[in-house]
Amino acid sequence: MRRRVMSMLVGAALAASTLLGTGPAAAADTPPVEFGDDWHDPITAAPPVPKTHTKSCEVTVAEAQFKDFTPYKGDYAPPAKCGKGHWGKVVLRLDGKVKGRQYDRLGYLRIGGVEVLRTSTPEPSVDGITWSVEKDVTRYRETLSRDQQVEMLIGNVVNDTYTGIIDVKATLTFYEPGMAAKAVRAAQAPDRVIPLGDARGSSSASGSSDGATLTTPRNSERIVAEVYATGSGGGCEEYWYLTVPDAAPYSCKADHGPYREVQVKVDGRLAGIAAPFPTVWTGGWSNPFLWYVIPGPRAFDIKPVEYDLTPFAGILNDGRPHQVEVSVVGVPEARTGWSTPVNVLVWQDKKSDRVTGRLTGHKESTPANTAKYTPGTGDEAHRLDTEGGHRLSVSGYVNTSHGRVATTVTRSLANTSLHRWTEGESMDALKATWTDRETVTTGRRAVRTDRTYTMDGTTTLGAGDRLRTEIPLGDRAESVTRTGGRRTGWSVLDDRYDGDATYTANVPRDQRHAVGTSRERYRLTGDTGCYDRTIATAQGILTQDHRRC
Numbered sequence: 001m002r003r004r005v006m007s008m009l010v011g012a013a014l015a016a017s018t019l020l021g022t023g024p025a026a027a028a029d030t031p032p033v034e035f036g037d038d039w040h041d042p043i044t045a046a047p048p049v050p051k052t053h054t055k056s057c058e059v060t061v062a063e064a065q066f067k068d069f070t071p072y073k074g075d076y077a078p079p080a081k082c083g084k085g086h087w088g089k090v091v092l093r094l095d096g097k098v099k100g101r102q103y104d105r106l107g108y109l110r111i112g113g114v115e116v117l118r119t120s121t122p123e124p125s126v127d128g129i130t131w132s133v134e135k136d137v138t139r140y141r142e143t144l145s146r147d148q149q150v151e152m153l154i155g156n157v158v159n160d161t162y163t164g165i166i167d168v169k170a171t172l173t174f175y176e177p178g179m180a181a182k183a184v185r186a187a188q189a190p191d192r193v194i195p196l197g198d199a200r201g202s203s204s205a206s207g208s209s210d211g212a213t214l215t216t217p218r219n220s221e222r223i224v225a226e227v228y229a230t231g232s233g234g235g236c237e238e239y240w241y242l243t244v245p246d247a248a249p250y251s252c253k254a255d256h257g258p259y260r261e262v263q264v265k266v267d268g269r270l271a272g273i274a275a276p277f278p279t280v281w282t283g284g285w286s287n288p289f290l291w292y293v294i295p296g297p298r299a300f301d302i303k304p305v306e307y308d309l310t311p312f313a314g315i316l317n318d319g320r321p322h323q324v325e326v327s328v329v330g331v332p333e334a335r336t337g338w339s340t341p342v343n344v345l346v347w348q349d350k351k352s353d354r355v356t357g358r359l360t361g362h363k364e365s366t367p368a369n370t371a372k373y374t375p376g377t378g379d380e381a382h383r384l385d386t387e388g389g390h391r392l393s394v395s396g397y398v399n400t401s402h403g404r405v406a407t408t409v410t411r412s413l414a415n416t417s418l419h420r421w422t423e424g425e426s427m428d429a430l431k432a433t434w435t436d437r438e439t440v441t442t443g444r445r446a447v448r449t450d451r452t453y454t455m456d457g458t459t460t461l462g463a464g465d466r467l468r469t470e471i472p473l474g475d476r477a478e479s480v481t482r483t484g485g486r487r488t489g490w491s492v493l494d495d496r497y498d499g500d501a502t503y504t505a506n507v508p509r510d511q512r513h514a515v516g517t518s519r520e521r522y523r524l525t526g527d528t529g530c531y532d533r534t535i536a537t538a539q540g541i542l543t544q545d546h547r548r549c
Contacts, residue, residue: 211325314357
């Protein structure tokens with residue numbers, strides 16, 4: 001995953017996953033003058049997955065060494081004890097180790113065809129690193145309740161230059177249900193999880209194709225699609241937010257500029273829109289020294305984009321197969337680089353054999369996307385100003401055993417960015433903001449979630465081939481639940497990363513004389529509690545680990 005200098009909650013619902021540290025970790029008083037051959041193992045400031053104080057059982061799902069692009073395949077069987085099929089919580093843990101020289105690699109874990117984890121790896125030191133990722137996978141409980149086939153892949157290349165073999169072990173820990181959690185668990189966990197694989201449509205600006213086929217149970221009363229959308233693979237779509245129209249002299253082109261939008265269609269009709277998260281992998285922005293210890297937000301646990309498709313339940317519940325397709329708006333025709341595996345989560349009305357309904361409203365704004373290029377002159381950099389956005393509102397109802405339930409989903413997207421670069425891209429800078437605002441109203445209950453993603457990075461190549469990257473990243477989500485107009489729940493997640501690293505480019509590793517600092521503050525507040533942790537590094541050594549609540 002490379003370019004040259006750009007071409008060279010606190011509860012289970014709030015805290016679903018984390019990269020584990022053994023924390024709080026001990027911080028060094030005096031960091032070294034520059035990076036050495038080894039550094040602190042990867043760590044984040046995110047909270048651990050909350051556990052229940054009940055009996056638990058552990059099952060190994062996969063254990064493999066990845067040297068190429070051959071997937072691991074095995075068999076899974078649920079534990080006989082710990083409340084088989086009725087667990088209070090299920091936690092996935094991935095333990096990894098790698099040493100030598102290796103790029104960051106993208107991977108997945110699927111159980112019964114259901115994607116339960118999409119991840120990427122850190123870049124190793126000569127002496128080697130270890131890392132662990134945890135994720136709450138209770139929502140996949142129905143899939144995990146029976147024997148399944150397992151497939152896992154972290155595609156890798158090992159040769160005389162890239163020597164790092166990625167060694168991983170994935171385990172599931174099942175917790176017996178606690179009495180207090182039974183009602184909550186029954187409401188949250190879906191009754192069915194239907195994997196659709198990669199349901200990509202065309203990657204053009206409009207885009208359509210056959211997608212995947214979905215047949216839901218005829219008594220479905222709530223339907224949610226989750227899409228693990230990632231732009232990656234080493235090409236320009238790994239840096240989609242930096243692409244420019246053909247008229248601009250830059251190394252990564254896209255017909256309509258950097259605006260991207262992940263869409264879901266049902267039988268050819270737009271059913272959901274979302275802003276993709278601008279993930280920066282651990283080789284990103286031409287500067288791995290930024291990410292050796294603290295990765296960028298979501299780099300090791302890619303969160304799926306969720307779409308509430310309940311307004312379409314009346315259509316989907318007719319017992320016939322329906323076409324579901326995913327497309328990434330803005331990707332040039334025939335360009336690869338995006339993966340969009342889909343799981344469909346279904347909640348069933350257990351007191352009805354058939355749930356009928358109707359799509360009652362569908363209103364879409366005209367998509368906006370303008371990319372204005374201004375040529376550089378003299379000392380002035382080239383610049384591209386981009387503004388994009390889209391709005392969709394969909395309504396429908398279902399006739400259930402407990403009455404008619406109406407659902408309206410409204411989602412509004414916006415993206416603004418300023419991209420500046422000089423001739424030869426010796427300076428390359430981006431300041432961008434993405435907002436994704438969604439309200440789901442079901443009966444008297446309304447949940448509003450406002451997501452904001454930010455990036456403000458600059459890479460420069462100066463005298464003596466000294467390459468410097470400065471970059472803040474932000475991942476923020478504010479959620480408010482109202483019932484009958486009264487606030488009944490709220491949460492705010494604010495994850496901010498700041499990095500600044502410099503090294504000598506185009507020389508062997510031991511001649512790079514790299515220096516760098518990184519910092520992450522992860523704050524999570526809400527009606528269930530407070531979590532606030534800051535960690536910081538210098539030259540690969542942990543210098544701060546501070547908790548505020």
